[in-house]
Amino acid sequence: MFKKLLLAVDINDPEGTLASAEAAVGLARHEAATLHVVNVVPDQGMAIVGASLAPDHNETVEAAAKRGLENWAQSHIPDDVSAVLHVARGT
Incomplete structure (x- = not known):
């Protein structure tokens, strides 16, 4: 039925994602689906905020x-679940 599943996680609140992660892993196993796991990094908001940050701030934050x-x-x-990891920037 499903071939791709999306799981949004907040790596700063790992305990808050446990229930949804367990459900997504179970569904991915049952459906033999690929699990796409996304973490969203907040943007700086106003341009004046970004201007005060180091030039490589975005790259450093996204790499972390x-x-x-x-x-x-x-x-x-688990290793038996196909997963693709994504880091996005936004709200």
């Missing part, structure tokens, strides 16, 4: 979020 998501996935997504 990717590492955090990879660590989270290693702990919560």
Whole structure:
């Protein structure tokens, strides 16, 4: 029935994602679906805020979020479930 499933997680609140992660993993197994796991990094909002940050701030934050998501996935997504990790920027 489902071939792709989306699981949104907040790597800053790992306990808050446990129930939905367990349900998504179970459904992905049952349907032999690919689990797409996304973590959204907030943007800076107003341009004046971004101007006060280091030039490589976005890259640093996104790289840290990717590492955090990879660590989270290693702990919560079993090897028998196909997963694709995504880091997005927005609200």
